[in-house]
Amino acid sequence: MTQIRIATFNLENLDEVPTGQRPSLAERIALMRPQITRLRADIACFQEVHGQERPGQPRALLALQELLARTNLDGAALVSTKPDGDAVYDQRNLVVATHLPVLKREQLHNDLVAEPRYQRLTAVPVDPEPVKVGVERPILHVQIDVDHDAPGSTVHVINVHLKSKLPTDIPGQKIDEFT
Numbered sequence: 001m002t003q004i005r006i007a008t009f010n011l012e013n014l015d016e017v018p019t020g021q022r023p024s025l026a027e028r029i030a031l032m033r034p035q036i037t038r039l040r041a042d043i044a045c046f047q048e049v050h051g052q053e054r055p056g057q058p059r060a061l062l063a064l065q066e067l068l069a070r071t072n073l074d075g076a077a078l079v080s081t082k083p084d085g086d087a088v089y090d091q092r093n094l095v096v097a098t099h100l101p102v103l104k105r106e107q108l109h110n111d112l113v114a115e116p117r118y119q120r121l122t123a124v125p126v127d128p129e130p131v132k133v134g135v136e137r138p139i140l141h142v143q144i145d146v147d148h149d150a151p152g153s154t155v156h157v158i159n160v161h162l163k164s165k166l167p168t169d170i171p172g173q174k175i176d177e178f179t
Contacts, residue, residue, distance in 0.1 A: 002147040004100075004155070007041035013091070014063050015050035029067050036071045043144060044073060046095040047161035049080070051088040058087035064095060073097045079105045079142050094140040094159040101145040103154060108139040124172020137161055 011032070016025050023031075036044070051059035061078050068074055079102055080088050080095040096102075117130035140159040147153035 002150065002153065004042040004146050005040055006043045006045070006155075006157070007039040008045040008047070008159070009036070009039070010047045010161070011064070011067075012048050013050060014046075014048060014067065015091075016052055016063055025063055025066065032067060033071060036068065036073065040072055041097075042100060042146075043096065043098045043155070043157060044076075045157065045159040046097065047092070047159070049093045049095050050091050051093060058085065059090065061088055061093065061095060064097075068097065073099070075099075077102050079140070081107050081138050081140050092137065092161065094138070094161055096140060096142045096144075096157055096159055098144055101148065102142060103145050104143040106141045108141055120170050122173060123170050 014025075014028070017023075046064065049061055049064050052062040053059050054062070061080060064078065068076065076097040076099050078095050078097050080093045082088055096105075115132040118133050119130035120127045137160075142157045142159070144155045144157060145153060146155050
């Protein structure tokens with residue numbers, strides 16, 4: 001049986017920043033590269049990777065490539081979420097990095113079930129109707145061949161980054177509203 005190491009890492013808005021803004025990309029890389037190195041992942045899932053633009057070229061994952069340089073994932077295939085076309089999203093890309101053969105990739109959107117609905121029943125007054133909770137981020141599904149000599153050695157990697165929201169005030173439920 002082939003052993004593989006899979007890791008996931010939220011890079012929290014990995015991007016180049018304007019000169020003078022801190023932390024700079026170089027400062028972030030100096031902090032994160034040793035962690036990536038210690039993971040020794042054969043397959044790594046990254047979330048919140050921003051794309052960078054260069055004149056005359058499609059937006060690419062240049063900051064991530066710089067982070068992975070001089071790690072075991074240096075030069076790895078980077079499979080990412082993408083809008084229509086060849087570029088990556090400007091912000092919050094999902095990426096799977098691996099040197100193993102990538103057999104297939106697909107970007108999934110919720111088209112299987114109705115959007116969930118949310119209604120604040122403890123609000124004062126109660127919300128009159130539930131509202132849809134939209135799912136704006138795609139899911140990245142990548143099939144990877146972990147041992148081409150063994151039948152059935154395909155690993156299905158699902159990379160997802162669910163949106164987290166700040167707490168929402170519920171009318172009539174804050175303590176300071178009653179004083």
